Amino acid sequence: GENVEQHPSTLSVQEGDSAVIKCTYSDSASNYFPWYKQELGKRPQLIIDIRSNVGEKKDQRIAVTLNKTAKHFSLHITETQPEDSAVYFCAASEYFSRNQFYFGTGTSLTVIP
């Protein structure tokens, strides 16, 4: 089955700096890669996703890049703000085939004001 690894497990940045979280996956058949943000005690919320036919996607201060050859994808947050502090999870899925999501172990991001 798929194995998703996520690094780092914790990340502290100064407000205004950029944050990068990286994930690798093992199954080359995976074709959908969402990122979720989870604030303490709350539900995971989808913040951005990318499909395997696209190399990069951007939404305001958030961007995701995908390298299919190397089987890794990354979340980039620019101009970080204290409200970006949360746990971020990556996931990989081979949709239309198994439709099972494999989540990374999460990155706890702290933005220091």
Add this chain to the structure above:
Amino acid sequence: DSGVTQTPKHLITATGQRVTLRCSPRSGDLSVYWYQQSLDQGLQFLIQYYNGEERAKGNILERFSAQQFPDLHSELNLSSLELGDSALYFCASGTSDTDTQYFGPGTRLTVL
């Protein structure tokens, strides 16, 4: 608000007991996924249903079972509860033509 509802919000019970968690997917969504999140842990996929049928199974214990009803709501049954079953249980729903999962608010289960 994702449109996915879960009840109850909190559940406190004793070891050896049995509980049922309920999930109503977003309107139009046919898939329901169940996840377990223990303290400081990631999301562990338990099981997925699609339009009433089991589609995929993850790390679900034999003491746990689930089903999806004709109205598409789903229930997760946890029996012979142990202290280690204390966790947040999330359900998520999705449509058949998109990969996106939308999570419910979760049920916090505490086993004493």
